[in-house]
Each structure stands twice: as structure tokens, then as C-alpha cells.
Amino acid sequence: MSHSAVSQAAAAVSVSVGNERSLGRSVFKHNNSISFNSKPWSSSLALNQKTTTMRDAKRYTNTTLCMSVQQASSSKVSVSPIELEHPNSYTAKIVSVERVVGPKAPGETCHIVIDHEGNLPYWEGQSYGVIPPGENPKKPGAPHNVRLYSIASTRYGDFFDGKTASLCVRRAVYYDPETGKEDPSKNGVCSNFLCDSKPGDKIQITGPSGKVMLLPEKDPNATHIMIATGTGVAPYRGYLRRLFMEDVPNYKFGGLAWLFLGVANTDSLLYDDEFSKYLKDHPDNFRFDKALSREEKNKKGGKMYVQDKIEEYSDEIFKLLDNGAHIYFCGLKGMMPGIQDTLKRVAEERGESWDAKLSQLRKNKQWHVEVY
Secondary structure, three states, rough: OOOOOOOOOOEEEEEEOHHHHOOOOOEOOOOOOOOOOOOOOOOOOOOOOOOOOOHHHHHHHHHHHHHHHOOOOOOOOOOOOOOOOOOOOOEEEEEEEEOOOOOOOOOEEEEEEEOOOOOOOOOOOOOEHHHHHHHOHHHHHHHOOOEEEOOOOOOOOOOOOOOOOEEEOOOOOOOOOOOOEEEHHHOOHHHHHHHOOOOEEEEEEEEOOOOOOOOOOOOOEEEEEEEEEEHHHHHHHHHHHHHHHOOOOOOOOOEEEEEEEEEOOOOHHHHHHHHHHHHOOOOOEEEEEEEOOOOOOHHHHOOOOHHHHHHHHHHHHHHHHHHOOEEEEOOOOOOOHHHHHHHHHHHOOOOOOHHHHHHHHHEEEEEEEEEE
């Protein structure tokens, strides 16, 4: 996360939405105002009025630096729902694009806020499809294929008005293995379009889609073990903001949220200021373990990957799973074989059959996987 852009994460933000639990995937009120009571959001925010309509991306531009990746100290925000039918596709606008990794991170990752004006509501853990402009080179005259991105905000968005969604996108750049030089013709079309976007640019989005990663909320005292590599942390940012930042009516989280995040180095950590703030403010309800592959060594002297951290805490993790904990995996699909091998080895060391345990976790709907 860019260190200059983030000075603090927020305390709980009240979202007064009536019976908030009744909100479906297409339920929100088109409310033109949000109210900011008590303290201002941040000293660097140029938001002086108590209500703002935020109908186009231009009106967001003065507030995006801080509000895109962190929130305020103790303000209360009101949001009112009404049923809306979302279309399959919607032309939204870019609010902001912000680099959220340091200079020593391998590659560029951006936090992108999109204004859907309340017309494409979603739940935490869902994904949007993005259709980049231009035509599909493999199908002349046809649009590009849809690319799916996990949403990195709660259903209320980074502005808590139900009108925006945030994506966490790593720019896909191709380097020729022989020359070592970048080949722009083979770069990722959609990720480069998103990372190069400017406030006010139009963006075609679809969805939302996905139910595998929806956050179960029937038990406010449940344990949620979240495992991610890189931008796979996106849905967990939404979960954690809902659990620790928003004061959700009729729901007070009293369980445990445990995040394992694997990245290359310290400069590659995403939303670290937010997560560290939760750790400070909610030590009994949040744990955060990082695996920095280029800076840390595992117990065998090799690179520290997220599966090594899982093995380090394996006894505790297995006990939590036995007691009903939910476990989530999100990131590149290449993360799963190493994790599965680790879990299988640990299970066998405990005298258990991993295949049988995994089958039971799936049957109990405790096992949630979204890899790409």
C-alpha cells in the first residue's frame, strides 16, 4: 500500500439501513446524500459539506486520495436501502486509480474505485466482470472477453453510500524470456486498461457474480480463516471492513478473523495500514500473519510462502476447523497445490485422512475457494 496515501484506518462506521439483513444482491436505496457527523474524515480530505450527492466521478476527485484506501476516525454514515434490479451490464465511471504498493514491489498493483451509481449492488465476496474497450483480436468485430475481479470493498463501497465498488488489480506485464524486455503486445489487456484509467473514464462492468466466497453471517461469533496471495486479498478487505469498520445494524462480530497474506516483500503488502489498525483495535478478534517470500525463510531455510505460515500454525488451524471455522482461499490457482500438500501432510501427522476431512469441510460448507 502506498505509505503516503494511507495515514490511518477507521474506527467503526455506523450504517443505518433499517433491516440491513434483508438486503439482497440487488437491494439498495438510491439515496443522494451521505451525512458526516462529528469528526472530519481526514485532515487531507477536501470534503467540507455535510452532505454530498456524488453522482459523477468528477465530484469524487478531491476525496479519493485517502478515502479510496482508508477511512476516517469516528464519523457516522447513514445509508438507506431500496430494491433495485441490477442489469447484466452497466456503463460505470472510474472514480480513482491509486498505486498501492511501494517502489520495491515486483510489479504494480492499483486500488481502483468505480462509481456504479447504486445500479450494480453486490455482497462482500462477489466479483464484477470488466469488459475492456476495443475488439477481441481472436474474434474481429466482437468485444473482448469478460475478465472477473474480486470486489475489494463492502456492499457500501469505500464512500459508504452504496454507489461505488473497489477492485484490487495487478498490472499484467509480459517479458520476453529470451530478451528480458517487455512485449506490450502480450500485456494483459484488461489489467492495463484499468491501471491506466483516469477519473471520469467510462468502464463496462457486469455482474455481480459468485456465491462461493460470500461471508456467512448467521453466527456473529464464527471463526473465519482467510488465506490469500497478492491481489487475492481483495475479498478479505471487504470482509474485514464489514466486521471491524462498519457498525452494521443487528450484527456485532464477536468471533475471530485470521488473515494469512503471502506476498514477495514488505513493499508488496496490500492494505497493510488498514489491517494493522484492526490488529491494534481488535486484538481479541483479529490476527494477521504475513509470508514475505523474498525477505523471510521458512524452517527449512527456503523461501517463506503462505503454506509455510499455515504449517507453522497447523495445530491451531485444525482445531479451529474441527470446531466449525470457515476457511477461505483466494489468489492465483498455483497457490493451492502447495497448500493442499501441506494440509495433507499435517493431517497425516495427526493420524487423520485429509481426503475425508476435506470432504467433511465441503459438506459443512466450511471450505471456500476462489482461485484464478
